Amino acid sequence: MSFSSKIFGKTDSTGIQMARNVCVEIVRYLTNIGILWYLNEYLLGPDWLAVSTFVASLLSGLLNYALCSIWVFHKKRESAGRGLLKFAVFTLIGAAGLAINIGITTLLTNRCGVYYLVSNTIAQVTVFFFNFFMRKKIVFDRNA
Numbered sequence: 001m002s003f004s005s006k007i008f009g010k011t012d013s014t015g016i017q018m019a020r021n022v023c024v025e026i027v028r029y030l031t032n033i034g035i036l037w038y039l040n041e042y043l044l045g046p047d048w049l050a051v052s053t054f055v056a057s058l059l060s061g062l063l064n065y066a067l068c069s070i071w072v073f074h075k076k077r078e079s080a081g082r083g084l085l086k087f088a089v090f091t092l093i094g095a096a097g098l099a100i101n102i103g104i105t106t107l108l109t110n111r112c113g114v115y116y117l118v119s120n121t122i123a124q125v126t127v128f129f130f131n132f133f134m135r136k137k138i139v140f141d142r143n144a
Helices: 003-008 014-043 046-072 080-111 116-139
Strands: none
Touching: 014 046, 014 116, 046 080, 080 116
8 A cells, every 4th residue: 555545545454543633633633723712713602612612623533534534535426314423422422531631630640639631631541542443434434
């Protein structure tokens, strides 16, 4: 497999898909932070932080789903209803990942005395793998 096809080509290699997903997660994070910053600083203001956070999460989640569909897992086009269902499942897996993140961070920090940034980093890495494998198997499975 050539370097170009490893980056852009269709693949079932979990390692290549995971590397691509790391790139997608970085783009998602930067998009989320950028939208949140813009909405909070220039459009809505700090009194609307919850709304800004929701909008930033939704838009960066849509981008994440699109990039995973197109680049990471190369899924074919689907009907709008099926695509919406897959997006909903994709989002539910992300919500489960968030719950795991909160649980790990809280447990390691409050019960084990681990510094909160270290706890959160451990949680983020754990959730990355959880989200990737759950989404690969449930949302982007070739047979689904």
